[in-house]
Amino acid sequence: MVNENQHTCSASSSSKSDGGSSSGSEGSKDSSRCSTPVLDAERHERLREKMRRRQDSGDKWFSLEFFPPRTASGAVNLISRFDRMGAGGPLFVDVTWHPAGDPGSDKETSSMIIASTAVNYCGLETILHMTCCNQTKDEITGHLQKAKRLGLKNIMALRGDPAGEEWQEEVDGFNYAVDLVKHIRNEFDDYFDICVAGYPKGHPEAENYEADLRHLKEKVLAGADFIITQLFFRSETFLKFLKDCQAIGITCPIVPGIFPIQGYHSLRQLVRLSKLEVPQEIKDVIEPIKDNDAAIRNYGVELAVSMCRELLDSGMVHGLHFYTLNREVATTEVLKRLGMWTEDPRRPLPWAVSAHPKRRVEDVRPIFWASRPKSYIYRTQEWDDFPNGRWGNSSSPAFGELKDYYLFYLKSKSPREELLKMWGEELTSEESVFEVFTCYISGELNKNGHRVTCMPWNDDPLATETNLLKEQLEKVNRRGILTINSQPNINGKPSTDPIVGWGPSGGYVFQKAYLEFFTSSEIVTALLKVLKKYETRVNYHIVNVKGQNITNAPDLQPNAVTWGIFPGREIIQPTVVDPVSFLFWKDEAFALWIEQWAKLYEEESPSRMIIQYIHDNYYLVNLVDNDFPLENCLWQVVDDTFELLN
């Protein structure tokens, strides 16, 4: 974490030079240079800077609150939800802190691990809640250190609920959220952005509303950067609170907490906990329909939309914070109705970036993990330097072991029975494996009438981009070229292209055609003969599970296969075919045959032996067509190979 800011190039520190001071060799020594091409300024900003930027530009934003799940499979579901809801473009998510649930532990369901997953694997700016009562200073410091180590940069500092019925001051511990704010600033200086809670109706335990406002101001003076409010039912409540805060000199951002009513019981429970009163007009609507969840949710959405509109129309509100209760439908609906759900947010790079501060300079990755970005992040989590601008410069070749990862992140979202339906209850030959690959590509039902929506190497249905290659892919899979990764060639499409575009507008993106597949040694032998005709045009790496490796890559150099040219910037080359990391990917790709597929069947069963045979005898092949301005020749290479075999 030391020196992590050395790569930062914030907009403020790189203001335009307007004098002679940075000219000549004398002045130059001070000039701080940006060591990474800044494609997306926000990626390099802290949360409070992002808020400020949005406020200045007038772009309204939203954020989403989640609580940690109770079970491991709940965690897997929540992570998928992060990915889906992350696609709508939240400014941040936050994860609540449940003292009873061992929130700082390494359990996959703890607040700490869930928040870390959101940052590292889902690329979401994340706030971790932390309560301070009933904990020692050392415990709190330990949690904060761990949060920092995991890449968390924002803390919501809360008091938490007292242990007993009645509140009792602790002499040596923390009694109020303000103590926690001070502690964070004392121990961690300006490292964390700190959020505190505001109570539009006053905290239920405060002497009165005015006293509560004063407490809030104390928290801000102690170092809080912004405020998120408790839920409320009327926009006037918030707007009055906002003005009252400003009146006593609170100038930081104050974000309204929005609670779309999603059901009768969840509302009652929340109201009980927060000691809020539901206005009569709402009760009047809800009581008669209390057993009709859909009706209540529709009403809740209506209510939230109209309240949010009032808030936004006031001109005093720049962002909205949603209490999602870990549910998607209502919040998404409200955001869509408000026009704040950005269906296709601009991709800063072709792959989803991680939000860990040490990864913010990362702008190149090997293509192999394209369908398994979480696995790549996991296996490179110990790296100190991330490739920045070019591969090989700062990349450590020490990829992490696979085994822990299987336990959690890598687990298929589908249960065994579903996988068997998709990939075959019983395999009879290698051809029945070809059939599975073919059905996955074509989207057609398999023999048993099931659709193949995922594969061991692809947890999701075929990417839109890959769809461009569908017809050819289907043909070759049917004949035993079992494709697991591919991209078409692109010769300068606008960076705003809805399918293949990425990066800032005004640029052009390029790709070399890529094809990666498993295939038999018989086909490899023919392929190698064919590839002689394509020498220099086509680069290849062919490897089996034992690591026998055949390649024509010059000097083990990486081959850039995706790059972009942008106004006023250096070239960005975010995806490479890298010979060294391919050998690490090879281990993972071959292991997936066994771990995800073979193990569905009984030991010694014919099905399992077929997969084992493929694992032991097939080769993993990747091909790059370097001549990106011409028509992709890789299909011709494959056709020639089949022809040679006939």
Added chain:
Amino acid sequence: MVNENQHTCSASSSSKSDGGSSSGSEGSKDSSRCSTPVLDAERHERLREKMRRRQDSGDKWFSLEFFPPRTASGAVNLISRFDRMGAGGPLFVDVTWHPAGDPGSDKETSSMIIASTAVNYCGLETILHMTCCNQTKDEITGHLQKAKRLGLKNIMALRGDPAGEEWQEEVDGFNYAVDLVKHIRNEFDDYFDICVAGYPKGHPEAENYEADLRHLKEKVLAGADFIITQLFFRSETFLKFLKDCQAIGITCPIVPGIFPIQGYHSLRQLVRLSKLEVPQEIKDVIEPIKDNDAAIRNYGVELAVSMCRELLDSGMVHGLHFYTLNREVATTEVLKRLGMWTEDPRRPLPWAVSAHPKRRVEDVRPIFWASRPKSYIYRTQEWDDFPNGRWGNSSSPAFGELKDYYLFYLKSKSPREELLKMWGEELTSEESVFEVFTCYISGELNKNGHRVTCMPWNDDPLATETNLLKEQLEKVNRRGILTINSQPNINGKPSTDPIVGWGPSGGYVFQKAYLEFFTSSEIVTALLKVLKKYETRVNYHIVNVKGQNITNAPDLQPNAVTWGIFPGREIIQPTVVDPVSFLFWKDEAFALWIEQWAKLYEEESPSRMIIQYIHDNYYLVNLVDNDFPLENCLWQVVDDTFELLN
């Protein structure tokens, strides 16, 4: 110099991986990665490796020997000759050591400085001769340390001529070349490649031919890497010598020294010094034509060509070493007749690379010094790290001062009188300055009937590439947009294109259109209005001599304006428009008005005051059109500007 090898990625150390050993996190720790895209393997090899590679590939090579000049203007001429003869593609040049001429000093005419110039500024692989007799070990070590510091990597280890008439052994010093070879290996380990001299007829002072061969073998055993022979007049002489060497176990390369006879007197002098006998058949031809230099040279070329053909046809000779006597015509003619002069050698990068070992990773430079590469090399000579792959990552912004440079390298090749004829004996207005720029571009004679073949910012006539823009450039210069640097946009031309191509074959090169000029503040005001229409498409930097700087470059990031995509490699982006170095270039560009042009005229003269006025009041502007696939819009920008002014 420490760790200078860390960036090296020699062909041998990066051999293809062919087993499981580099797979898995365990094996990976050993895997050495190449930190720079290797476009040109030879650039990363030592001289002995280059020789080996050529021998293996069967590509015949040549090398050129020069002696240090006696005067400073002789040095300027010799450096131009290095550039011209370097264009023919020598494997190396060597510079002789003249004990009487203070060869290790910092004088611009010393062997040391001339050899260093060849390496650093002309990008030539260079051998520095060094003699050892009459010098102390400390003196020798000092010379070697200095040579190493200056980037020299190869030494020709010689005894040198005795001080007196008769040879006397020195007890504490060096008596033979073999002592020097041993000393270099003892003190500098394997840092230098060492060459020694061979005498096809035996050394004149050796007891006999056989004893001399044994001495030669001792030199090789002591650590010499290859042998260059004394000149000879018949191919049989060399081939016999070669076989005799091999017979006694000398296996290193032995390169024949070729002396094209260029004149009667030079031949006599050389023969006297080397104590060689000129064969009678040659004397018979030469004596009758001894006063006809051209006839003797023609004969010398014939003789050399036929002898070289015999050597090459023998199959035992892979390279030829030429004693040029610092003359161009004869040697160039011989090489062209042999088909060994490679008129347009493949450019590894768009700009000429330096041969200093610490610069071998350098593959990106600012565009500003495109016409003044020696100045750029000079001003960055103290840098420890060179940009490798991307700008800003390792570039030190500390540019060297200009003043020393003026004294030597920066001096115009043309004398004052010629410059006055080209740039005007008397300037009457700013328009007469416009006229000079226009004539330089158009190639037409100026009012006084002289051609303008150089400018303060361009020591050479217009580049071929710039010729593509000639018509438009002429038009805008006539109206006071005084262009000093430009390039057209290129959207993916083959890397083998004779005009704009560079890098290995099979690739594609790209450029963004670039235009750099001086112009008045009136034009700048109009230009800035026009540029508003081109925001994001056109990036600009506009600066005056005082450093007032107007730019729309995002976050002071560099803009890549030349890049190439090659088979199996990362993207190479060798030229950038860098906002920070532009301010250093600005100082140099403005200074040239005064140093090279204004100072041609008397102080207080109207001509000088006009140049001074331009220097004080004009702006230096650069423009980049980011939309490289479209037609260059910069001419439209300029046209719009003139229209606005009308």
